[in-house]
Amino acid sequence: MKLTISDAVWLDDDGTCTAAHLAAVSGLSSDELGELIDIGLVNPVDPDVTPLAFRLSHIVTVIEARRLRDDFELDRNGMALALTLLRRIDELQVELGALRALQNPAQPAT
Template sequence: MSTPLSESVWLNDVDVCQVEYLAEVSGLSIEEIEDLIDTDVIKPVDAGTPTRMFQLRYVVTVKTARRLRDDFELDRRGLALALSLLQRIDELQAEIHATKARLGHPR
């Protein structure tokens, strides 16, 4: 009996990857990922370098993008809009939690 090996990656804001890796793990095309970059859904670490690198946390974003695209048959603009709205919701929820913490309210 053999145990299948799986690759694991620690998703964080420190380690980086190239756009090709994001395409590989998500199933999105490079063009679809470029649309997400153009709409600021994902942002390179340093836009001024020839090889754009991205924080590994964007793996979650591009995988979510592929699921949204497939499940809801979204085009590129719809996909970018849906992801932007989801990110805004996350930001607002974080603000609510921070405000509650400052005021001493339990979650």
């Protein structure tokens, strides 16, 4: 049995990283990452500070963007659109669950 030791990072909203780090861990180019920043899917902690710092939770977003790009052979615009639509679907599902919970308070939401 082989034991592998690795480092783990808690991807919360307290820690920050640079745009270069986001690009490195995701496999996105700086142009692709810039597109996600421009449309607001990846927001810097303080846009007035250079270099830009991003919350560690954005690592999940940029990895998902790269997977969409690779799996569906999308260009930058297609990748950004797909990610935007998936985020909106998630928001609507949460909203629908909350509305269902208000209508049927005795039944647990699924």
